[in-house]
Amino acid sequence: xxxxxxxxxxxLAGALLGQAAVASGLYAxxxxxxxxxxxxxxSRAELIIAMEPIDYPxxxxxxxxxxxxxxxxxxxxxLLAPGGRLLWDDGLVRPAPGGAGLGLPxxxxxxxxxxxxxAANVLWVGVVAGVTNWxxxxxxxxxxxxxxxxxHLEVNRRALGRGLExxxxxxxxx
Amino acid sequence: MPSHLSQPALAPGAHYLSGNEAAAExxxxxxxxxxxxxxxxxxxxIMERLAARLPQHGGVFLQMEDxxxxxxxxxxxxxxxxxxxxxxxxxxxxxMQECLGYAAFTETPCVLIDVQRAxxxxxxxxxxxxxDIMAAKWGSHGDYQVVALSPWSAQEMFDxxxxxxxxxxxxxxxxxxxxxxxxxxxxxxxxxxxxxxxxQRGYTPGAPPFGHPxxxxxxxxxxxxxxxxxxxxxxTHDERGFRRTEDPAAxxxxxxxxxxxxxxxxGELCQTEGHFLEDASLVVxxxxxxxxxxxxxxxxxxRQGVKAGLLRLVTLWPFPEEAVxxxxxxxxxxxxxxxxxGQVAGLARQVVGPGLVRPLSQVDGRHIxxxxxxxxxxxxxx
Amino acid sequence: MTRALDQYLRxxxxxxxxxxxCGHGVLLGLILRAIEGAGLDPRQMLFVSGIGCAAWIPSPxxxxxxxxxxxxxxxxxxxxxxxxxxxxxxxVVSGDGDLSSIGGNHLIHAARRGLEMTVVCANNQIYxxxxxxxxxxxxxxxxxxxxxxxxxxxxxxxxxxxxxxGAAYVxxxxxxxxxxxxxxxxxxxxxxxxxxxxALSPCPTQAGRRQGLDSPAALYDDLSRRCLARRxxxxxxxxxxGAWELGSWCGDDN
Numbered sequence: 144x145x146x147x148x149x150x151x152x153x154x155l156a157g158a159l160l161g162q163a164a165v166a167s168g169l170y171a172x173x174x175x176x177x178x179x180x181x182x183x184x185x186s187r188a189e190l191i192i193a194m195e196p197i198d199y200p201x202x203x204x205x206x207x208x209x210x211x212x213x214x215x216x217x218x219x220x221x222l223l224a225p226g227g228r229l230l231w232d233d234g235l236v237r238p239a240p241g242g243a244g245l246g247l248p249x250x251x252x253x254x255x256x257x258x259x260x261x262a263a264n265v266l267w268v269g270v271v272a273g274v275t276n277w278x279x280x281x282x283x284x285x286x287x288x289x290x291x292x293x294x295h296l297e298v299n300r301r302a303l304g305r306g307l308e309x310x311x312x313x314x315x316x317x
Numbered sequence: 318m319p320s321h322l323s324q325p326a327l328a329p330g331a332h333y334l335s336g337n338e339a340a341a342e343x344x345x346x347x348x349x350x351x352x353x354x355x356x357x358x359x360x361x362x363i364m365e366r367l368a369a370r371l372p373q374h375g376g377v378f379l380q381m382e383d384x385x386x387x388x389x390x391x392x393x394x395x396x397x398x399x400x401x402x403x404x405x406x407x408x409x410x411x412x413m414q415e416c417l418g419y420a421a422f423t424e425t426p427c428v429l430i431d432v433q434r435a436x437x438x439x440x441x442x443x444x445x446x447x448x449d450i451m452a453a454k455w456g457s458h459g460d461y462q463v464v465a466l467s468p469w470s471a472q473e474m475f476d477x478x479x480x481x482x483x484x485x486x487x488x489x490x491x492x493x494x495x496x497x498x499x500x501x502x503x504x505x506x507x508x509x510x511x512x513x514x515x516x517q518r519g520y521t522p523g524a525p526p527f528g529h530p531x532x533x534x535x536x537x538x539x540x541x542x543x544x545x546x547x548x549x550x551x552x553t554h555d556e557r558g559f560r561r562t563e564d565p566a567a568x569x570x571x572x573x574x575x576x577x578x579x580x581x582x583x584g585e586l587c588q589t590e591g592h593f594l595e596d597a598s599l600v601v602x603x604x605x606x607x608x609x610x611x612x613x614x615x616x617x618x619x620r621q622g623v624k625a626g627l628l629r630l631v632t633l634w635p636f637p638e639e640a641v642x643x644x645x646x647x648x649x650x651x652x653x654x655x656x657x658x659g660q661v662a663g664l665a666r667q668v669v670g671p672g673l674v675r676p677l678s679q680v681d682g683r684h685i686x687x688x689x690x691x692x693x694x695x696x697x698x699x
Numbered sequence: 700m701t702r703a704l705d706q707y708l709r710x711x712x713x714x715x716x717x718x719x720x721c722g723h724g725v726l727l728g729l730i731l732r733a734i735e736g737a738g739l740d741p742r743q744m745l746f747v748s749g750i751g752c753a754a755w756i757p758s759p760x761x762x763x764x765x766x767x768x769x770x771x772x773x774x775x776x777x778x779x780x781x782x783x784x785x786x787x788x789x790x791v792v793s794g795d796g797d798l799s800s801i802g803g804n805h806l807i808h809a810a811r812r813g814l815e816m817t818v819v820c821a822n823n824q825i826y827x828x829x830x831x832x833x834x835x836x837x838x839x840x841x842x843x844x845x846x847x848x849x850x851x852x853x854x855x856x857x858x859x860x861x862x863x864x865g866a867a868y869v870x871x872x873x874x875x876x877x878x879x880x881x882x883x884x885x886x887x888x889x890x891x892x893x894x895x896x897x898a899l900s901p902c903p904t905q906a907g908r909r910q911g912l913d914s915p916a917a918l919y920d921d922l923s924r925r926c927l928a929r930r931x932x933x934x935x936x937x938x939x940x941g942a943w944e945l946g947s948w949c950g951d952d953n
Contacts, residue, residue: 157504158333158504161333161504162333164333165331165332165333165506166331166333168331169506170505170506171333171504171505171506172503172504172505172506173333173503173504173505174499174502174503174504175502177443197505198609198612198613198616199609199610199612199613199687200470200503200505200609201610201684201686203686203687203688350783351779351782351783353778353779353782377782377783379778379779379782381775381778381808382775382804382805382808383804385772385775386772386775386778386804386805386808387775389768389769389772389775389776389778389779389805390775390776390778390779390782391779392768392776392779393747393766393775393776393777393778393779393780393781393783394779394780394782394783395779396766396780397779397780397781397783397784397787398783398784399783399784401779401783415769416769416772419768419769540784541745541764541766541780541784541787542743542745542764542784542786542787544742544743545764546709546742546762546763546764546765547764547765547766548758548759548765548767549765549766549767550758550759550765550767551767551768551769552767558759559759560758560759560767
């Protein structure tokens with residue numbers, strides 16, 4: 144489950160992950176919720192991926208939760224499945240004291256390293272794929288190319304690559 | 318009869334589509350050549366996709382001034398020879414009701430996709446509901462029939478849109494896809510087949526366009542510009558289309574024929590799906606998105622030793638009375654979870670009597686979760 | 700003369716439903732003559748109508764494809780048919796209440812969209828079929844079944860309305876000036892784009908008798924007196940009260 148504010152690209156991130164999962168031969172079911180305002184209200188993308196058809200397509204207790212802002216963290220952290228993993232943007236989220244999980248400087252990296260603050264969502268896509276190792280990189284790149292206009296593609300490819308690196312480093316076994 | 322295999326517009330194979338996108342692709346695969354509509358949440362993605370896709374496939378797309386004009390234009394286009402579609406949500410369905418009756422009474426093939434939201438009235442535009450079940454059947458005045466199907470997945474948004482077109486064309490009537498926001502906006506893997514069965518309307522030059530020698534027969538369907546001098550009217554008419562507004566027998570015969578045309582085929586029209594019904598003492602009767610939650614709840618209940626089953630209604634109209642009666646014939650009781658105040662539960666009660674049916678209604682704009690259904694099953698369990 | 704139109708009529712329909720003195724029977728003949736005059740064959744056209752007396756002009760009388768639709772919706776049905784098959788020659792014939800009250804939204808949008816079709820609006824300034832209630836075209840002060848003390852509201856100027864909405868060709872004629880009206884309809888049929896012809900057609904049964912014009916002859920005399928052709932009006936002179944300006948306007952005049 145990915146959660147953030149409208150305008151942070153949460154829904155697109157979920158769609159890219161779902162698209163790439165299906166392209167890799169998996170089953171995927173994604174849903175999103177957002178407020179009536181296009182910008183600034185809480186926004187959430189949920190995704191199930193599976194080897195076989197999915198009975199109930201909504202996420203009840205996520206195994207992985209990405210909180211892209213404080214409000215999203217506060218609203219969703221409690222949903223996490225037992226043993227589930229919580230990731231947050233450590234420049235934007237102050238986790239609950241003693242909360243388990245890992246903060247990553249995703250927004251900061253997008254802004255400073257890539258010079259593209261709006262690519263933070265794709266960076267998160269890379270992080271999710273890197274942490275879980277469930278996605279094929281080629282499928283993610285293909286999904287990216289299918290979803291973005293050519294002028295934004297290059298920087299988002301770099302964001303995906305950088306996210307994958309950050310995610311791999313954050314693997315529990317790493 | 319004129320059934321044949323058509324190639325879908327989208328490449329065969331696995332795609333990741335929202336239910337609304339899948340419905341638009343289903344329409345193209347079914348041979349839809351005309352769309353007219355008016356934007357409304359949560360159905361607008363259907364029209365947006367067709368605005369781009371229909372012209373690529375030789376079809377015509379029109380954004381109309383309102384929903385009344387939309388279904389009106391669809392009916393006009395159907396008689397001009399196109400397979401035609403509109404999509405809307407509850408408030409639009411309300412506006413389309415007079416046209417729906419017109420389409421039924423003039424035997425105009427057309428498809429209406431209703432992506433239901435939380436009503437009544439404007440309600441919660443972005444939230445889910447399933448309160449249009451009765452409106453789809455009884456919303457226009459008088460006695461008439463429609464075919465209404467209830468998809469539970471993005472895959473079925475594709476498959477059942479194709480089927481809705483086939484029924485509309487085969488029976489010459491409005492067919493309704495009673496979808497819900499939760500399915501319209503659900504993104505899922507959709508497997509596009511190599512080919513789909515499609516139905517081309519039958520036309521016999523010179524045959525009466527509003528009558529058939531067989532009691533349940535479907536008349537020949539000419540189109541404008543064939544020199545048939547068609548007379549189409551929403552007034553009571555004879556088999557040629559002449560108005561018969563003073564003739565009691567003509568009116569009764571027409572109303573009976575149009576209803577019989579559908580009800581005589583109830584066996585073929587009523588599609589249901591059973592899960593774990595063989596030994597079930599508690600049967601969840603569900604449809605649409607709620608059936609997804611019900612399937613999970615049934616599996617969880619079985620793990621706790623409760624003999625639960627699921628009877629899923631794919632067809633809502635005509636109502637599958639036979640399947641509901643059979644489910645109960647084994648001595649089971651029914652739990653009917655639905656996102657309205659018991660619209661299908663009421664129909665089930667008409668079939669099996671009030672004592673055996675427990676409604677589980679939720680009208681808060683949220684879908685019903687497996688946990689809610691499981692809770693009710695455990696309460697009912699002996 | 701009538702015999703010459705037989706080929707375009709369903710002669711098995713023994714009589715039109717129009718009351719004695721109704722202008723719609725005259726209009727029926729004028730429409731067919733205008734179509735013929737424009738070099739077209741009505742039998743190859745599609746006629747779409749709504750609900751009301753005027754909607755029965757083509758349906759079932761014309762031996763052509765006729766689509767008798769719902770109240771107010773003729774233009775929306777016609778739009779679908781025309782867009783689906785641009786090869787169809789489409790004419791909409793309906794009344795003032797149908798086209799400009801319940802169907803008013805479709806009228807301005809069809810004019811805006813500009814799909815090629817010709818609309819003949821039979822304007823009798825009243826709801827005839829339902830018993831003489833006020834229409835959006837009923838004159839200010841006129842007595843009707845629903846305005847017994849006189850209509851408190853101004854009527855639409857339909858030609859101005861449709862011109863403003865962007866029609867390619869707009870005209871107003873009257874059944875009391877048949878050749879002019881026939882010419883307007885033929886002109887409309889020959890224009891690409893959306894054309895609209897308002898045909899003033901008196902209703903003795905429901906309008907005349909409530910308004911002190913209780914014989915068809917008196918009603919026709921009255922209409923004749925009120926009609927002023929554009930060319931008969933000097934410059935920008937104001938229309939006298941109760942008068943009709945007859946004439947035609949092209950889209951590029953607007």
